[in-house]
Amino acid sequence: MSRRVVVLGAGHGGGEVVAALRAGGFDGPLTLVGDEATPPYQRPPLSKSFLLGASPADELLARPRSFYEQQQVDLVLGRRVDHVDTTARTVQVGDESVPYDVLVLALGGRPRMLADPAAAKADNLHQVKTHADVERLRDRLAPGTRVGVVGGGFVGLEVAASARKRGAEVTVLELAPRLLGRVCSEVVAEHVASLHGARGVDVRTGVTGLHLVTGDDGRIARVATDQGIVEVDEVVVGIGMTPETGPAEQAGLAVDDGILVDADYRTSAPDVFAIGDCARVLRPDGSTLRLESAPHAASSARRVAAVILGRETPPDAAPWFWSHQFEVKIQMAGDPSARVSRWVTRGDMAGGSFLTFGIVEDRIVRIEAVDRPAEFAQTKSWLDRPIPSVIDRLADESYSIRQLFARP
């Protein structure tokens, strides 16, 4: 078993795949190449505890630096790979052509940027993707710093909450009519909006005509919109990600807003896999799904490791995601693109502790929880199963979740 495995992208999924291979007994040569300077680290804390200043950089590392040496993983950092040759089975790393028997693409995505010409030059404009991005932003935050956040999705709102907690004056500018438009229910979005409002974040939705106005020093001085002008010291843009597909396209793999893969994360080329944020899974019903979440990066990595090892593949858990804003824990599970026909809410919305279930016929297809971690975890495994007798009682708190879902 000495096939050579090369993993491109030393992020969440890339780190998990090498760990899962070694944990599963893979003893062949293993190379992990990434363009960031840091070994694989956790991104979720970037916009949360790391921006708050609570955690030092090394605490973000998924595994200590020594791990890669101990496990004989050839870790190549600070190197971008743009050339993959699936016929010769090589990748070009700097001047070196590295052969592979199995290639795993774990390339993640790139933050989207505003088309505004001022965005390209300004030094006070931030994206929130890497540890380096957040360190730079963190250094600029002080009580009273005026921060304009463009984008009211999870990353933007988490940055807004963390910056506010550090005493910054924060304005969120969202183009859509409401926050978290593509990713969660109206019930939860409204709750999040009022949470931010109560904590002094100025949240504006349905903003149009947004443009950046640069001062004489080349920095962005204000953000102009149809809803007035916001004076800023720093601007954060959090308007979503584009999957990184460059090397796959160049190699001629099938790509469509993500590298197309089957249920085992195999691409259209033999012995090339794609996992995590950059992969778009083709499902048996012909639909496709691309997920941007840490649990998915990890579970797709574990599955590919099992396929490479020729082991039985672990079952795919339901997709899920979490967010922390101020002291509030928000958790969501189920396919975010599912077309929910009605929402059933359980708990105390005014008190800020509730769950809402997205229902289609006799099934729960989405679960969203605000500060209800236990009930969230208890109900997660019931996604997509027919449970006609339970649905109407979900909102009735005289039944515990354990009672409702007790197996017959």
Added chain:
Amino acid sequence: MTTVEFEQPDGSVTTVEAADGESIMRTALSNLVPGIVADCGGELSCATCHVIVSDAWVGIAGPPSGFEDEMLDATSEEREPGSRLSCQVVVSPVLDGVRVRVPASQW
């Protein structure tokens, strides 16, 4: 350096050296100890890092706190008196030699 012992469902035990200040969850991941999934990377959101601290150590490891306690009600293997989420247990010299049991499944 402090050592932590992980007992697997089949009774086998792995002893690893842990860095003080790191969580038991991270110690497990760094040493490829099987059975700790840790989907959320220690953000107290997933309950897939469940371990059961052995009787002799329960008092020293201490009880779970608020949210952790609630989430232990949702682990896939039934909780026990020594149950903790391993991302919330920080290794320090007083825990030298601690033994934790890894449950048969995490989800």
